Amino acid sequence: MKIFTVGPVEMYADTLEIGGKQLPYFRTREFSEINYGIEKNILDLMNAPEGAKTAMLTASGTGAMEAAVLNGLNERDNVLVINGGGFGQRFVDLCNIYGIKHTALNLEYDEPLTAGKLYYYAGKGYTALLVNIDETTTGQLYDAELLGKFCRENGMTYIVDAISSFLADPFDMSSNGADLVIVSSQKALALAPGLSVIAVSPRMREKISSGTVKSMYFNLNDYFDNMGHGQTPFTPAVGTVLQLASRLEKIMEQGGASRVIGQTKEKAEFFRDCCKKYGLEILNVPMSNALTTLMFDNCAKSVFETLKNDYELMLTPNGGNMADMLLRIGHIGNIKKEDLELVAKTISEVLE
Numbered sequence: 001m002k003i004f005t006v007g008p009v010e011m012y013a014d015t016l017e018i019g020g021k022q023l024p025y026f027r028t029r030e031f032s033e034i035n036y037g038i039e040k041n042i043l044d045l046m047n048a049p050e051g052a053k054t055a056m057l058t059a060s061g062t063g064a065m066e067a068a069v070l071n072g073l074n075e076r077d078n079v080l081v082i083n084g085g086g087f088g089q090r091f092v093d094l095c096n097i098y099g100i101k102h103t104a105l106n107l108e109y110d111e112p113l114t115a116g117k118l119y120y121y122a123g124k125g126y127t128a129l130l131v132n133i134d135e136t137t138t139g140q141l142y143d144a145e146l147l148g149k150f151c152r153e154n155g156m157t158y159i160v161d162a163i164s165s166f167l168a169d170p171f172d173m174s175s176n177g178a179d180l181v182i183v184s185s186q187k188a189l190a191l192a193p194g195l196s197v198i199a200v201s202p203r204m205r206e207k208i209s210s211g212t213v214k215s216m217y218f219n220l221n222d223y224f225d226n227m228g229h230g231q232t233p234f235t236p237a238v239g240t241v242l243q244l245a246s247r248l249e250k251i252m253e254q255g256g257a258s259r260v261i262g263q264t265k266e267k268a269e270f271f272r273d274c275c276k277k278y279g280l281e282i283l284n285v286p287m288s289n290a291l292t293t294l295m296f297d298n299c300a301k302s303v304f305e306t307l308k309n310d311y312e313l314m315l316t317p318n319g320g321n322m323a324d325m326l327l328r329i330g331h332i333g334n335i336k337k338e339d340l341e342l343v344a345k346t347i348s349e350v351l352e
């Protein structure tokens with residue numbers, strides 16, 4: 001089975017090899033060095049500003065989203081949430097759970113977020129923005145620079161879930177001014193799931209340290225304090241940490257963020273050309289390089305099942321009312337152009 005999902009994704013041979021080894025004990029100086037290396041490389045890959053810090057959580061991406069809401073926002077905030085799909089809705093749900101005042105900027109699945117739609121909310125007293133920069137449900141990539149400018153002009157805290165976009169699309173924290181950025185292990189990093197990293201600007205670090213958090217596991221201050229000596233408050237997913245350290249080093253050696261992003265972009269463009277060649281319809285929104293969303297006429301479910309059962313090709317299905325309309329094909333992880341062409345060709349054959 002070849003997987004074209006957006007997480008987990010096809011992993012690289014060296015990552016798999018690390019996954020098969022005995023884990024070391026982690027409260028050691030040697031392991032602290034590994035954690036320092038991860039922090040340095042993650043911050044470098046998003047071009048974080050001077051003084052930025054990271055918290056490494058053993059949690060899936062949603063855990064990190066929850067930690068971001070719990071720590072980065074409080075009862076004085078009035079939050080604008082960009083809600084263009086399942087992950088935007090998750091931020092809305094988190095605000096509801098924690099009683100944080102918010103407004104959702106709702107988008108239809110095929111509706112691009114334009115400057116006009118965003119600026120309708122300017123000067124209305126919002127203090128923070130929550131956004132999934134690639135709304136993975138549809139693949140729509142929002143404009144991180146535009147959103148950053150909007151936040152700057154309106155004095156808003158800028159919180160970004162970059163989980164599926166990190167290392168797939170350009171993201172420059174120094175230039176877009178993001179205050180908090182979330183990444184996770186199972187997307188373009190192509191590791192086992194379960195590890196997430198939250199990067200914060202000095203300003204956000206300040207806001208978090210001045211607040212009180214009613215949570216033990218998700219108190220980010222503990223994570224920042226422990227990182228002072230290269231450690232985490234609790235036992236991390238040690239094996240995934242080792243995979244992460246190795247993968248980041250490899251990425252840095254091979255030319256850093258621009259090189260990996262360039263390769264993913266090339267695959268995305270190649271696949272989209274294949275779709276044109278085989279007559280497949282691509283959802284018409286600005287799309288992340290991480291995936292391509294295809295449109296079907298009430299047969300997405302059966303195309304998904306046929307490719308999985310008869311061709312050993314695992315695409316990413318959609319849920320809810322999109323289930324029979326959309327299918328997503330991931331371009332991240334260890335997949336090749338010929339794999340992607342095979343997917344496009346097979347879908348077109350199955351449709352016939």
Ligand SMILES: *Cc1c(COP(=O)(O)O)cnc(C)c1O
Nearest residue numbers: 060061062087132134136163164
């Ligand atoms: C994958 C993903 C997450 C994380 O989901 P988990 O299932 O909790 O790992 C969060 N946000 C976005 C945009 C994602 O693509």
